[in-house]
Amino acid sequence: MLVSISSHALADGDPKAGEALFTKTCGGCHKIGRYAQAAFAPQLNGIFGRVAGTTRDYVYSSAMKASGITWQRDTLMAFIKDPSDVVPGTNMHFWGISDAQKLDDLLAWLQANQNAE
Numbered sequence: 001m002l003v004s005i006s007s008h009a010l011a012d013g014d015p016k017a018g019e020a021l022f023t024k025t026c027g028g029c030h031k032i033g034r035y036a037q038a039a040f041a042p043q044l045n046g047i048f049g050r051v052a053g054t055t056r057d058y059v060y061s062s063a064m065k066a067s068g069i070t071w072q073r074d075t076l077m078a079f080i081k082d083p084s085d086v087v088p089g090t091n092m093h094f095w096g097i098s099d100a101q102k103l104d105d106l107l108a109w110l111q112a113n114q115n116a117e
């Protein structure tokens, strides 16, 4: 599994722990990594700097498309903590993660896949 440490590393979390957490809590809906495609939910490659609702192989809620969010560390943290608080009307029905360490680990794993295609 590719784990690239880029010069603009954003998270201090542990990507290995983040991978396990992703598989368990996000992986039922989302795919990430090489060749990831939309499944029940959009793929999450290159998520940092991506504008919400813009992958081409997924049909988003109008709430997500209209949100105007650019995914960055702070917006991702807030969304994963409480999706419908950040994007009211989103189709992501997820109870949220509020543990700071888990969020850091998860973001480290998303970051490790920033350049995956």
Ligand code: HEC
Binding pocket: 022, 025, 026, 027, 028, 029, 030, 040, 041, 042, 044, 047, 051, 052, 053, 054, 055, 059, 060, 061, 062, 063, 064, 071, 076, 079, 080, 089, 090, 091, 092, 093, 094, 097, 106
């Ligand atoms: C029950 C299924 C489900 C789970 C579990 C889930 N998501 Fe989602 N997620 C979705 C759906 C569906 C969407 C699209 C929402 C919309 O269009 O309103 C989405 C959208 C997103 C987006 C916006 C993507 C984009 O292209 O704009 C991000 C980021 C995201 N999810 C991250 C996560 C992370 C990280 C986890 C695990 C902590 C997670 N999700 C868990 C279903 C899920």
